[in-house]
């Protein structure tokens with residue numbers, strides 16, 4: 001064994017544990033360290049850990065750099081392979097024996113290190129040669145592992161440039177243009193065809209259940225031929241967990257696309273389900289090459305790496321050794337292996353986000369220069385957009401589908417070369433219960449400091465001392481309009497009119513009482529208005545205030561800003577017209593890439609001139625006239641992050657966002673299946689479907705939907721228990737924490753604690769993490785652990801006896817089948833927050849609206865618990881006053897007990913253990 005390697009394996013590996021940490025030393029001996037000793041070892045840097053930031057959070061010391069982070073070594077040796085960020089995760093990813101104690105976990109870090117370095121050493125010479133330049137650059141950046149890696153792959157023969165090896169983009173394959181597919185046909189899918197296809201899909205792996213068969217037959221309704229424009233075939237199907245609905249709808253959906261060509265979009269709300277659908281697609285296309293050809297996963301473009309931004313970030317970092325350069329080097333390695341450039345996918349080393357803001361290397365701010373970009377032909381975003389034009393099946397998400405209907409991919413993403421939505425004639429919305437929320441965000445508008453500054457930057461480019469690659473309109477368009485004098489003059493008008501918007505540093509000027517221009521003056525008046533209407537203007541959380549009545553000063557500021565914005569939208573639109581004219585006039589001489597670039601620029605201008613700015617003008621006008629208040633709810637808000645002002649502005653949401661959802665997404669389609677395990681609110685009234693139709697937009701369409709419901713095949717009487725605990729005082733943090741601790745211990749771990757307030761979550765975590773650790777139960781917590789939510793859920797899923805605390809928002813993002821999730825505890829009934837928006841909706845939908853939302857939340861959370869016939873689970877609410885009318889959220893055969901904590905603890909222990 002080389003000396004360097006021996007030296008590294010002789011340094012200890014450390015995992016956080018109860019009271020401090022456990023360290024494994026050379027030859028396998030282990031020692032428990034007290035917290036001070038653990039901190040000192042960690043700070044020394046001579047230590048191997050898994051996920052340095054997480055460990056620093058657990059030990060409550062600032063992260064030490066450099067140190068030996070095994071996750072980084074994994075990202076280098078096995079780029080783009082998923083790995084849960086822990087010793088157990090590494091062991092699983094490397095097919096090592098899974099550790100069952102802190103000692104074994106620490107030893108596993110040594111084993112993983114050894115194995116990864118051996119793997120490098122065993123790579124063919126050509127591959128090792130490719131890695132030398134990058135490893136050498138990472139060594140200069142100060143990366144601990146680089147010396148060992150160079151030992152394994154061999155050192156380069158000559159001196160190299162500072163970021164040699166970072167340019168992995170050079171080896172990416174170019175995409176090829178393909179002609180647009182024909183318009184999709186309208187051949188229907190008959191129920192018996194769907195049944196036959198389902199039998200084929202289920203094939204060898206099991207039997208088709210009668211409910212699943214009926215599901216597939218009913219789902220085929222959404223693939224019938226449309227008979228009337230604006231009247232799509234809508235099927236609303238509620239199917240309890242365990243029915244097998246994914247294959248149930250893939251059967252008719254795949255048949256439809258085979259008969260009619262591309263035009264089918266499967267849309268989910270969570271990434272988890274997206275991944276699940278991709279797995280199920282393997283049954284349809286078992287050959288990976290065919291699968292790749294026939295299906296594509298689409299996300300908003302802000303999820304994909306922008307090669308131009310990456311190249312520029314790498315060049316800027318070239319002479320600055322440190323963790324940022326290391327992170328960019330590891331991302332370079334990932335670029336060489338990723339299939340699609342998706343940074344939100346499982347194979348991206350998300351822990352690098354602590355070293356480099358990921359927004360810097362994506363195209364979040366509309367900076368893309370399209371065909372003028374040197375990476376255009378290898379660009380990940382362009383590649384996926386092209387693939388999705390021709391792929392028979394596109395797997396997307398609700399937010400993207402809605403953003404495209406609005407007229408751009410997302411707030412900042414507009415000049416897309418994407419397929420127009422009218423080509424997508426069939427949708428399957430899985431997790432259909434989230435359509436309301438997705439539409440609520442997708443059709444909302446914000447006139448805020450951040451939004452205005454973004455638009456100004458898009459028009460003018462960076463101003464002042466801001467260093468960014470972003471270029472303004474002038475830079476982006478100068479070669480296109482060089483000999484077009486009217487276009488140049490119009491561009492000058494746009495630039496002049498953008499002075500109405502906020503600019504860099506607007507927030508500090510506002511705090512200092514020195515706003516500049518109509519946008520900032522308006523925000524200063526809005527800031528005063530919100531603070532004046534608040535009970536506690538210096539609260540930690542965001543503040544909001546109604547948009548009436550308003551002071552004369554605020555009204556006058558709104559009027560002036562409205563005039564400024566009107567001056568801006570006219571030249572933006574004229575400039576778009578000039579560009580379109582160029583396309584028409586130069587039709588013969590323009591190369592396809594030049595045409596695409598001009599079209600993209602025109603679309604970007606039009607989106608801002610026709611959608612963004614007019615929406616702002618309308619919001620300002622409503623402040624004065626009150627027009628539009630029947631449809632919208634407007635309010636002012638000071639958005640706070642960690643107690644600090646982050647944004648200020650005027651917010652607008654539809655009172656009923658399913659109106660635009662129905663009008664702009666559903667009505668233009670020919671058919672849509674909307675499905676979920678929780679579509680209907682069973683409120684005791686005769687028509688359970690009314691809530692489903694109201695919340696999915698089906699109620700706003702001319703033809704009634706087909707409705708079907710399939711109960712879950714599980715035996716809840718045997719598999720579930722529900723406890724409503726009567727004797728815990730929710731206002732006493734000690735009592736609440738102690739209840740969580742005892743409940744988690746009773747279940748032996750596998751508990752998910754859900755909270756409606758971050759403050760309560762933190763108070764509970766602080767009190768129970770040590771006693772749970774003493775019992776060998778790892779506790780992870782959102783808002784406490786320095787891991788993103790996806791990684792926390794992965795850890796929770798991987799460790800059978802871990803517990804996880806999260807806010808209510810985690811309720812739907814957790815997909816943990818099996819024993820890892822066997823207990824869900826709510827600290828209180830998850831009533832909706834009493835916001836201005838909620839007040840307006842309650843006035844529109846009636847008093848029972850609160851009950852409806854709460855029942856649906858409970859139903860969704862309960863649905864996480866039992867995922868298969870072998871699962872058993874308990875559900876606890878620590879609120880004595882839980883109204884009985886909410887209990888219809890649970891399956892009727894699931895036993896409910898109202899009892900004291902002691903009884904609940906005993907009941908859980910007896911039931912689960």
Ligand code: SF4
Pocket residue numbers: 305306307308309363367368369370371373374375376379380381382
């Ligand atoms: S084409 Fe746009 S998104 Fe793609 S690499 Fe270039 S600038 Fe980035």
